[in-house]
């Protein structure tokens with residue numbers, strides 16, 4: 001998980017562009033954005049010898065040219081009196097908005113009335129726009145030819161770039177200059193851009209002659225592009241000109257990901273994965289698989305997946321090569337051997353499952369590569385399993401740390417057997433127990449139960465490599481054979497494997513039922529589909545009397561005085577942070593040096609006249625007073641730091657983990673992090689008692705809190721049922737400990753459509769080391785696992801809670817506790833809020849933000865029409 005070396009793909013891209021005479025400095029930012037835009041699908045960048053990259057660079061150069069024009073316009077603007085300028089953003093001096101402008105590059109914009117520069121260039125050209133109408137017929141014909149050419153004919157990046165550069169250098173003739181400019185040659189090769197723009201900009205210099213600034217369409221396009229990407233809500237007749245250099249996103253709109261399916265993703269198993277055919281439809285026609293361990297014949301179910309999601313091959317193409325083995329089992333097989341050549345290629349994997357009369361079930365999954373690769377070698381099975389598990393965890397958001405593919409395969413074997421055998425009540429119960437809910441997977445006992453019950457029956461074989469390059473992975477498990485088939489009804493997450501029945505099955509069902517065990521599996525078509533495991537399928541019930549379900553010392557009730565929606569959306573309540581997967585959190589006594597704890601203290605450290613070593617972090621004074629409240633000076637400083645970070649120390653990572661998580665190959669530069677003040681609490685290596693005054697956060701929640709449905713659009717919130725003094729500890733932010741990479745991947749995969757987001761970044765001390773390893777750059781995500789703090793809503797600037805990093809068991813600050821304290825006296829029933837630190841102008845963050853309705857008069861989310869909801873949340 002640590003940092004990787006330089007990406008060879010980057011090096012290749014750079015050298016491909018170098019061959020075109022494009023410098024590395026030019027390529028890097030463009031490549032970075034292209035990767036972001038294409039979601040790191042390198043194939044899209046590499047195809048056609050980096051054509052997309054060459055295109056993007058060209059766009060970038062155009063944008064730069066437009067920028068120069070903008071600057072010229074701006075210079076002229078400054079000399080005119082009749083051009084009204086107005087800053088869109090609030091003046092920082094009026095409102096305390098500075099805090100979250102850390103990440104903003106080119107933030108302020110100027111509105112220049114009277115300029116009408118086109119629409120977002122990424123939109124489709126509208127028919128009948130000024131540009132279309134202004135083109136001569138010939139031009140239009142050429143244009144359509146050009147489109148065709150660009151669609152159908154491969155143009156090497158070299159030629160393409162040369163052509164494009166030439167186009168830029170040589171204006172194309174048009175009947176009227178103005179008209180011609182609205183239909184420039186290079187646009188013919190573009191797919192969707194349009195410039196419905198007014199070509200001339202007139203500025204009247206006071207009392208002097210009229211200035212006429214000619215902006216070329218290309219420049220206009222870039223200009224409007226730069227503007228549109230900054231602000232999507234350009235008023236008609238206005239143009240927003242970036243005051244500063246447009247940032248690298250400005251050319252993104254021209255780089256649309258192509259629509260080809262991505263092929264390096266995990267297969268989407270929404271499609272049928274395995275099928276069991278009736279004898280009359282092929283079952284009897286197939287070959288029995290010989291019993292590899294002399295236990296008689298196996299019944300075999302076979303299926304194949306296809307990349308395009310169409311019906312599996314087996315349903316269409318099964319030859320008569322097998323037989324009913326006559327021992328009460330069915331045997332059939334399908335595979336590339338039996339398929340017509342045209343369909344053969346489409347079969348990516350063959351899946352076989354078999355049971356013997358002695359109760360052994362075997363799964364065989366074979367992938368036959370047509371590549372015939374000579375470099376194929378047998379991989380380490382453990383590595384393969386781990387890789388698949390990691391992928392599954394990410395793709396299906398499996399939070400269970402002990403999730404195992406082997407376990408899943410065992411379950412498959414058991415289900416297979418169960419399906420084909422007894423339907424008695426105890427079996428049903430057993431199966432239900434074996435397909436645990438996500439929640440019960442946490443329960444080590446249930447895992448143990450599963451393992452212990454069947455461990456003696458399991459038997460795993462190492463993968464074998466065949467000479468033709470195919471790989472077979474066998475898992476077998478022996479379970480007691482029972483007699484009658486049973487169709488399972490599984491719901492929600494329990495149905496890892498969904499069973500569906502075709503209509504023909506219904507027709508044949510009665511007949512099958514009377515046939516007995518031999519034909520018990522002979523249903524028409526049983527399609528076994530794998531469902532994505534979705535957290536939404538899991539419904540851990542909330543206890544409205546105590547959402548913590550007894551995990552906290554105090555009850556935390558749930559109140560809904562607004563609607564019928566009774567419970568907050570589901571999540572698992574945890575009172576302490578839990579590592580999700582790769583986050584590196586090292587708790588150990590050995591890491592705490594003697595000078596970093598107070599082993600010789602006794603009782604309450606606060607009662608000692610000389611503060612102990614644990615007060616060193618806070619300048620030799622404990623952060624808490626005898627009432628357990630954060631002391632005024634410390635609290636004032638922390639609040640000020642939060643409210644006005646620019647007045648405090650910021651650090652800039654050499655290689656920012658946050659940026660790295662967003663774009664591993666070419667990370668952007670660090671936008672800065674606040675150097676925060678920590679509280680250090682005494683801990684287990686200290687001699688003091690648990691009641692020591694320097695142990696506040698670790699004692700957990702003590703105040704009376706309630707989760708309630710807010711009347712605003714914020715969703716659920718948290719309030720205190722009793723008044724709280726200033727500086728009181730309320731709760732800690734608890735969630736899964738994720739690395740930034742994991743959070744980024746989680747978000748890109750699964751939280752796109754989620755209304756609320758729950759991550760916070762633990763970046764309070766990133767500056768203390770040169771380069772933080774990926775596994776050390778941590779955050780907390782309370783989306784699936786969290787505590788009551790996940791309900792605390794945001795309030796700009798004057799929130800009544802402030803977060804303070806607290807060191808308890810880890811001397812380094814990669815991992816720490818994030819604790820909330822009151823910033824002022826809080827009344828009973830008042831909603832508790834904290835300032836998330838959202839930069840509402842940052843569109844580049846993976847975590848979605850929201851339209852703020854905090855109600856603060858200092859709200860930073862400046863309301864503008866047509867603003868998209870998808871804005872970003874800066875994680876501190």
Ligand SMILES: C[S@@+](CC[C@H](N)C(=O)[O-])C[C@H]1O[C@@H](n2cnc3c(N)ncnc32)[C@H](O)[C@@H]1O
Pocket residue numbers: 568713714715716717755756757758789790791792793794795848849850851852853854
């Ligand atoms: C940590 S959660 C807070 C709990 C959340 N309200 C809920 O119902 O679960 C953060 C989410 O709450 C919503 N939220 C928080 N503060 C808000 C505010 N001031 N205005 C609008 N929505 C807010 C946003 O959807 C945000 O992503």
